[in-house]
Amino acid sequence: TQLLEQSPQFLSIQEGENLTVYCNSSSVFSSLQWYRQEPGEGPVLLVTVVTGGEVKKLKRLTFQFGDARKDSSLHITAAQPGDTGLYLCAGPNYGGATNKLIFGTGTLLAVQP
Amino acid sequence: DTAVSQTPKYLVTQMGNDKSIKCEQNLGHDTMYWYKQDSKKFLKIMFSYNNKELIINETVPNRFSPKSPDKAHLNLHINSLELGDSAVYFCASSYLNTGELFFGEGSRLTVL
Numbered sequence: 001t002q003l004l005e006q007s008p009q010f011l012s013i014q015e016g017e018n019l020t021v022y023c024n025s026s027s028v029f030s031s032l033q034w035y036r037q038e039p040g041e042g043p044v045l046l047v048t049v050v051t052g053g054e055v056k057k058l059k060r061l062t063f064q065f066g067d068a069r070k071d072s073s074l075h076i077t078a079a080q081p082g083d084t085g086l087y088l089c090a091g092p093n094y095g096g097a098t099n100k101l102i103f104g105t106g107t108l109l110a111v112q113p
Numbered sequence: 114d115t116a117v118s119q120t121p122k123y124l125v126t127q128m129g130n131d132k133s134i135k136c137e138q139n140l141g142h143d144t145m146y147w148y149k150q151d152s153k154k155f156l157k158i159m160f161s162y163n164n165k166e167l168i169i170n171e172t173v174p175n176r177f178s179p180k181s182p183d184k185a186h187l188n189l190h191i192n193s194l195e196l197g198d199s200a201v202y203f204c205a206s207s208y209l210n211t212g213e214l215f216f217g218e219g220s221r222l223t224v225l
Binding site: 033035037040041042043044045048086088090092100101103105106108 | 117153154155156157158161169203205212213214215216217218219
């Protein structure tokens with residue numbers, strides 16, 4: 001069974017601090033996605049990484065796909081209260097069926113003003 | 114314009130009752146999904162339909178019955194509700210070949 005373990009599970013930081021969230025698996029994924037979910041809403045797609053070693057930037061968010069395509073990280077620079085939410089990584093199930101996403105265990109981030 | 118809308122947003126009901134959740138998407142996607150998010154925020158796929166055809170049916174009790182009247186709509190009916198069914202149910206849609214999901218706001222089901 002493919003699993004995506006995220007760490008840390010919870011993170012509470014002050015505005016302006018940097019942080020990194022990790023998404024790890026023992027399985028190889030053809031691609032990985034990152035979503036952010038705010039309270040009372042559904043997850044919203046932030047980025048998809050598809051190539052081993054790929055780095056993508058979205059303003060203050062930097063996403064990296066591991067060289068072996070078994071892990072990914074999300075780095076936030078100078079966090080702001082608007083970054084607060086549940087961050088989820090997700091990848092297609094073994095065999096690459098893109099329509100069946102396995103979600104990670106989630107990282108709940110709280111950024112205090 | 115809401116891309117993926119689901120109703121109702123909240124359901125509170127007694128054990129043994131039957132309830133339905135409706136979902137509609139106006140993104141032109143060919144694939145729709147039901148996901149369940151438990152109290153630990155873990156998201157798990159339940160069903161997926163592509164152009165009205167069921168393509169994913171995870172290990173879900175047969176009390177749960179999805180229906181897709183057309184590719185823009187996907188409904189979920191739950192019979193004989195149990196306490197363990199309490200969760201947030203999310204509808205989502207995508208193009209089959211991208212798998213990049215667009216989620217609705219969720220329907221929080223509480224079974225008493």
